[in-house]
Amino acid sequence: MLVRMAPPLPLIFFLLMIHGVSSADWSVSYSPSHICALKDSTVTMRCTYTYPTGHQIMKVFWMKTLIKYNGEFPDLSEDPEYSQRLQYLGDKQQNCTIRLSHVTLKDSHKYYFRFITDKPDGSWIGKSGVNLSVTDLQVESPERVTEGDSVTLRCKSSCALTDRATFIWYRNSQPLTERRDRNNELLLQSVRREDSGRYSCAVDGHTHISPEVQLNVTYPPKSISVSISPSGVIVEGDSVTLNCISDSNPPAEIKWFKGRTFVGSGRIYNISKISSDDSGEYMCKSKNEHGEKYSDTVTLNVMYPPRSVSVLISGSGVIVEGDSVTLNCISDSNPPALNFSWIKGGTIVGSGRIYSISKISSDDSGEYKCKSINEHGEKYSDTVTLNVMYPPRNVSVLMSGSGVIVEGDSVTLNCISDSNPPALNVSWFKENETSAVGSGQSFSALQSGRFYCQAHNQHGSQRSAAVTVTGEAFINSLLYLHIIHQFGELIMMIFLFQFIMLLVGM
Known part of the structure; x- marks a missing residue:
């Protein structure tokens, strides 16, 4: 059989008993006869044998069965499952020790040593054998x-x-x-x-x-935190994902809160097309069978362009010429708008959140609006109207005709004034007289003299300059009518003669 070098430090387990087999001078002894070995270890089966003198050893080998195959006992060293692992350490005299490496669970078996001499019937088997048990940890x-x-x-x-x-x-x-x-x-x-x-x-x-065996240690939630994606600036309309990171075993049930209000469940809380209403403080609660824990709060600060832009007029009552007026541009935006423009009609007249007019005049009347701007957009307010009130001014009298009174007729005088609201209370006076001679926007003069009007509104009054109405033409016209009456018949005869001459000439 093939003899190989043994690996160092073979492991030998538990000597249970030493048993010798002999008949006269024939014997095989195993020490120990029971071996328990770890899987994949190397086992040494120690063995000695004796035989009568005068015999010469021809063959030695180990086997694991006492049954012959084809008339022979099978040599373990020729078995493919053992040939590469079995090493014979003995000799052909008395040592029959072997070493088996990389033992497997299938190697658990009883093993026997057999030797053959040069004499007929000069062979022997140690039938007590070695019992090998291979164990797995x-x-x-x-x-x-x-x-x-x-x-x-x-x-x-x-x-x-x-x-x-x-x-x-x-x-x-x-x-x-x-x-x-x-x-x-x-x-x-x-x-x-x-x-x-x-x-x-x-x-x-x-x-x-x-x-390997898995050891599963269960514990309540710990180290709870919330991550926000995207992590940068959040603008209205973005999609935002909150992720609850929880260390727990078994995995925890997750719930989401905005302030104290429950808003969702699951490890991930997603807000698609986020709006400013979604701004606020969020936290998650992680809970399993061993306990629960809240995360720290995280703040969603949703940015958006200006909206709901309006103009607030200080002293929203009646504005009178000479008052101080302040226009305040109110804007809802995030971040707050810092850039404002003021427009009167189509003209930019100022900047800043507040537009002030000290000692306002009628020229400042008109439609105003403001424009609010931040890095995310801009928006105009609706227009507001400044209607500046003032007392009558530039009061004058406009005469219809030449100002000369004709018999049977009168001269119409109109009182012209600039005021806001329009002066509806007008009084007429004849110069050097204290009592009014008429009222209303128009006055009919029936006699000569100097007349003026006084216009009133709730903010004041002003009188016009006096105009002169004469009665001289009225006297001349009476004389002219008398002469026509005296010579009327003569004139009619002359007119009739001229008419007849005209007909004859035709």
């Missing part, structure tokens, strides 16, 4: 524990290992640097969330590591 752990509990993990196998065995523990495939083992136990006192993970164990000096 298993971690025994509770599936779920709560933070603060004490937990014991056990590294177990199907057969007892030596008391001298030293156990190594791994979490997430990394060896635990702090030794907290007691024999084959790992004690976690006051377990923390950081203790969650995949645990496995091994025996010092051996490469085999047990299958």
Whole structure:
């Protein structure tokens, strides 16, 4: 059989008993006769044999069955499953020790040594054999524990290992640097969330590591926070996502609040086409079976262009010439608008939130509006009208005709004035007389003299200059009518003669 070099430091477990088989001078002894080995370890099966003198050893080999195949016992070194792992360490005199490496669970079996001499019937089998049990390490752990509990993990196998065995523990495939083992136990006192993970164990000096077992440490929500996307400036119309970040086990139920009002649930709270009404303080609440916790508040500050722009007139009552008037541009925007323009008609007349007019005059009457601007847009207010009141001024009298009174007729005088509101109270006076001779916008003069009007509104009054109405033409006209009456018949005869002459000439 093929002899190979043995790997260093073979592990031999538990000597249970030493049993020898002999008949006269024929014998095979196994030490130990029962071996418990870890999966993937190397096992040494120690063996000695004797035979009568005068015999020469021709062949030695190991086998795992006492049944012949094709008239022969199968040589283990010729079995493909063993040939690369089996090393014969003995000789052809009395040592029959072998070494089996990388043992598997399938290697659990009883093994026998057989030797053959040069004499007829000079062969022997050690039928007591070596019983090999291959075990796998298993971690025994509770599936779920709560933070603060004490937990014991056990590294177990199907057969007892030596008391001298030293156990190594791994979490997430990394060896635990702090030794907290007691024999084959790992004690976690006051377990923390950081203790969650995949645990496995091994025996010092051996490469085999047990299958991993998940330790699940449950705990109430902690480290609750809210992230905002996008993280920059939020403008009205944007889509905004709030994400509740919660560390808890099991995963927590999430609820969202704006102020004290519940607005949604789920880890993500999305606002599509955000408006200024969505501005405010938000927080999330994380809750599982072990407790609940609120996040700190985050503020959504939604930017938007000016809107609801209006003009407020200080002293919204009657504005009288000479008053001081202030126009205030009221604007709803975020950030607040700092750029304002004032327009009268189509002309820019000022800037700033407030437009002041000291000692206002009628020339300041008209329609005003303001324009509010921030970095997100601009908007005009509706127009407001400044209607400046003032007493009558530039009062004058307008005469119809020449101002000469003709018999049977009169001269009409009109009182012209500039005032706001229009002067509807007009009085007429004849110069040097204290009593009014008439009222109303127009006055009919029936006699000669100097006349003037006085216009009144609620803000004051003013009199016009006097105009002269003469009666001289009236006297001359009477004389002219008398002469026509005296010579009327003569004139008529002359007129009739001229008419007859005209007819004859035709």
